Amino acid sequence: MKNKFLPLVVAFIMFLASCSQSKKVASVNLTLKEAYKNSFLIGAALSAAQIEEKNAVTASLIAHQFNTVTPENNMKCMHIHPEWDRYNFTLPDKLVALAQKNNMAVIGHTLIWHSQLSPFVQKIQSKDSLQTFFTNHITTIASRYDGKIKGWDVVNEALEEDGSLRKSIFLNKLGDNYIVEAFRLAQKAAPNTELYYNDYNIEQPKKRAGAIALIKKIQAAGVRIDGVGIQGHWRSYRVPMKEIEDAINEFAALGIKVMFTELDLGVLPNPWDGDAADVNLKAEYSAKMNPYTTGLPDTVAAKQAESYAALFKLFLKHKDKVSRVTLWGINDGQSWLNDWPINGRTNYPLLFDRNFKPKPAFDAVIALKK
Numbered sequence: 001m002k003n004k005f006l007p008l009v010v011a012f013i014m015f016l017a018s019c020s021q022s023k024k025v026a027s028v029n030l031t032l033k034e035a036y037k038n039s040f041l042i043g044a045a046l047s048a049a050q051i052e053e054k055n056a057v058t059a060s061l062i063a064h065q066f067n068t069v070t071p072e073n074n075m076k077c078m079h080i081h082p083e084w085d086r087y088n089f090t091l092p093d094k095l096v097a098l099a100q101k102n103n104m105a106v107i108g109h110t111l112i113w114h115s116q117l118s119p120f121v122q123k124i125q126s127k128d129s130l131q132t133f134f135t136n137h138i139t140t141i142a143s144r145y146d147g148k149i150k151g152w153d154v155v156n157e158a159l160e161e162d163g164s165l166r167k168s169i170f171l172n173k174l175g176d177n178y179i180v181e182a183f184r185l186a187q188k189a190a191p192n193t194e195l196y197y198n199d200y201n202i203e204q205p206k207k208r209a210g211a212i213a214l215i216k217k218i219q220a221a222g223v224r225i226d227g228v229g230i231q232g233h234w235r236s237y238r239v240p241m242k243e244i245e246d247a248i249n250e251f252a253a254l255g256i257k258v259m260f261t262e263l264d265l266g267v268l269p270n271p272w273d274g275d276a277a278d279v280n281l282k283a284e285y286s287a288k289m290n291p292y293t294t295g296l297p298d299t300v301a302a303k304q305a306e307s308y309a310a311l312f313k314l315f316l317k318h319k320d321k322v323s324r325v326t327l328w329g330i331n332d333g334q335s336w337l338n339d340w341p342i343n344g345r346t347n348y349p350l351l352f353d354r355n356f357k358p359k360p361a362f363d364a365v366i367a368l369k370k
Contacts, residue, residue, distance in 0.1 A: 032351075032362075033067040035369035039319040041105060043068030043326035045262065047334060051095045057356055058330060068105040068150065070261070070326055071095055072336075075108050076116045081137055084120050089144065096148050105150035107261075107326065110198065111138050112182045113156040114168035115279055122169070130173045138182060142189035151194035153229060153261070154186045155179050157278075159199055163210020179214060183223045198229035198261055200277035203240060203247040215254055227257035227323065233277040233337075236265040236304040236349075239311055240275075245318070252321035260315070262328040264349035265307050265361070266337045267292065267300050281341045290345040301348075301360045308351070309364035316368060331356055 032042045044066045051074065053059040062069070073079055074091040081087050092108075099106045112134070124130045142152060158166050158179055165171050170178045179197075186195050197218075202211040211228065218225045228251045234240070251258045262277075268290065271283040283289075292300070315322050329335045333354035337347040351362040 030366055030370070032065045032365070035366050036325075037067075039316055039369075040322050041068045041324040041326075042066055043070060043105075043107065043324060044330050045070045045072040045109075045326065045328045046095065046330070047072050048074055048091055050330065050334075051091050051098060053098065061352070061356055062330060063102045066104065068107060068324060068326065069095065069099055070107040070109050072109075072329070073116070075141075076110060076113065077121060077137070078116045078118045080141060082118050084133070087140060092145070096145065099149075106145075106148070107324075108141075108145060108149050108152040108193075110153040110156035111141060111186060112154065112158075112170065112178075114166060114170065115157070117169070124169075124173075127173045130169070134170070134174065134178070134182070135185060138185040139189045142186045142193065145193070146190040147192045149193060151196055151226065152186060152190065153198040154195050154225075155182050156198045157200065158197075159202070159207055159210045159214070161201060161204070161207055163206045163208075163213070165210075180218050180221045180223055183218050183225055184221070187224045194226040194257075195224055196227040196229050196257075196259065196261075197225060198231065200231040200233055200262070201275060202228070203230055203243040205243070205246075208243075208247050208250065212250060212254065215251075215256065219254070225256060227259055228254075229259045229261035231277060231328075232260045232263035233328070234265055234275055234307075235270070236267050236300075236307040238275075239265065239307050241310060241314060244311075245314055248314075248318045248321055252318075257323040258318075258321050259324040259326070260322070261324070261326050263311075263325060264328045264335060264337060265304055265311075266347050266349040267296065267304055268337070268345055268347050271341065279336075279340065282343075283341045285342050285344060289342055292348065293346050296348045296353075296359075304348070305360035305364040308361040309368060312365050312368055327351065332359075 036042045046069050050058055096106055121133060160166050165176055183195055201207050215225055230247060248258050315325060327350055329350050331352040331354055332348045332350050335347055335349050337349050338345055351359055353359050
C-alpha cells in the first residue's frame with residue numbers, strides 16, 4: 001500500500017511546492033499599478049523620447065508599472081503653442097495614443113503657467129492681446145483633448161511661498177481674477193475632463209492657506225475645480241509628514257480630490273535651507289553639492305526607502321481622499337533633479353535606477369501591499 005500511494009504523495013507535495021513558488025514569483029513581479037489598483041492611480045511623467053517609445057525597455061516598464069501618464073514638458077506652452085497662430089499637437093497626440101493602447105489615463109500638464117512660455121507670449125505688451133492668447137490657448141487645447149484625457153493641471157504654480165499670488169505676466173496684465181477665468185474657460189472647453197490646481201510646497205501652512213483661499217474663490221464663483229495637485233518634490237531625509245497629512249485633510253474638506261503629482265525624493269543637499277521647486281532657481285556647482293557621483297551608498301538608499309515607505313503608508317491611510325500618485329520621471333537618469341538647481345549633478349530621486357532596475361525604495365513601496 002505504501003509503495004502504491006507513494007508516487008501520489010510525492011506528486012501532491014511537488015504540486016504544493018509549485019504553488020508556493022508561483023506565489024513567490026508573483027509577489028516578486030508585483031507591479032506598482034497592480035499593488036495599488038484598489039487604492040489610487042499610480043503614474044509617471046514621460047519625456048518626449050518615452051512618448052515616442054524610442055527605447056523598448058523603457059516602454060515596457062511604463063506599460064507594466066503605471067496606469068496614468070503625464071507629459072513632462074510637451075504640453076507646456078513653449079512646446080504645444082510655439083507661435084501665435086501655430087500649435088504643435090504631434091507629441092501630445094502620440095501620448096494619447098500610447099495611453100489608449102496601454103489602457104492608461106492621461107493628465108494634461110499644463111494650460112497656464114508663468115514659466116516655459118513661448119517667446120511670443122513673453123513679448124506681449126497689451127492686456128487685450130494677452131487676454132486673446134489666454135482665451136484661445138485654453139479653449140483650443142482643452143477642447144481638442146476633451147474626452148481623451150482624464151484631467152488638466154489648469155493652472156500651475158501661481159502662488160508665492162507666503163500664499164500670495166505670484167507676480168507673473170498673467171497677474172500683472174489680467175488681474176487677480178485670471179485663475180478663476182482660466183478654470184471657467186477650461187470648464188466650458190472640456191466639460192468631460194477633470195480640472196486641477198497644481199503647485200509645490202502647498203503642504204506648508206502659509207502656502208496651503210493661500211491655495212485653500214484660491215480654491216474657495218473658484219468654487220464661490222460657481223466654477224468647477226475637481227482636485228488639487230501637491231507636487232511632492234522633497235528630500236528623502238526631510239519629508240514633512242505632518243504637514244502633508246494636514247494638507248490632505250484640509251484640501252479634502254473642500255470637497256475635491258487630492259493628488260501627489262510630481263513625486264520625487266532627492267538625496268542631494270540643496271544650496272539653501274528648505275524645499276523648493278522653482279525651475280528658475282540656479283546655483284553654482286561644487287563637489288560638496290554632488291557627493292554620489294559613482295553610485296548611491298547603501299545607507300542612503302535605505303534611508304530613501306524608509307522615506308518612500310512612510311509616505312506611501314500615509315497615502316494608503318488616506319486612500320479615500322488621495323486619488324492619484326504620479327512620480328516625476330521613470331528612472332534616476334531621467335530626473336530633472338540632475339540639473340536643478342545645479343547643472344551636472346548625479347541625483348537618485350525615483351524608484352528605478354539608471355539601468356531601469358527597481359531600487360530598495362521600489363521594494364519598500366511594494367512591500368506595503370504584500
